[in-house]
Amino acid sequence: DAMVIQNPRYQVTQFGKPVTLSCSQTLNHNVMYWYQQKSSQAPKLLFHYYDKDFNNEADTPDNFQSRRPNTSFCFLDIRSPGLGDAAMYLCATSRDNTYEQYFGPGTRLTVT
């Protein structure tokens, strides 16, 4: 039944050590999003893919990158995690620009 799947659910990485978070979806939606959510805050959009087109938010640090090898999968790469990057990372999907987003359960990232 899972529609948007995120792995792992919990990730611990060391300061400066690259980490990759993954997202997969069974909805066949053409738009995939990555959000960062810190405690008691709204999700903050990092970037999204519309089909194969990558759309970066203006204030997303270069430290964050993304890859989408096919419709179903999308990855978030953090090249050199800092302590301030500890957060919940949420993947979401939607069909075209309907704005009706479906979120995954998130990956909780801890940076030590």
Place this chain on the structure above:
Amino acid sequence: QQQVKQSPQSLIVQKGGIPIINCAYENTAFDYFPWYQQFPGKGPALLIAIRPDVSEKKEGRFTISFNKSAKQFSLHIMDSQPGDSATYFCKAGGNNRLAFGKGNQVVVIP
């Protein structure tokens, strides 16, 4: 730049009460207004959504009221239950933009 303002920040009600959360938006190009419910440690889940062609929409115990001229919309939780205790986010979409409100923590006391 926050394009959607959500209030109040937190709300505590007794079981059976009707918590009301309000959102105000600025961009008149927005034409899709959903509410999301988020439990601790989980991703947000779409609860209910409205478009500007109607002023009210009900789904179960959840109702959205929409005031286009005031650029405001609100969520009402009828007959609230302790299981409704969560964080609620409003969002506005349109013109290739999506904007989340800051969230509202609702606590329903048994």
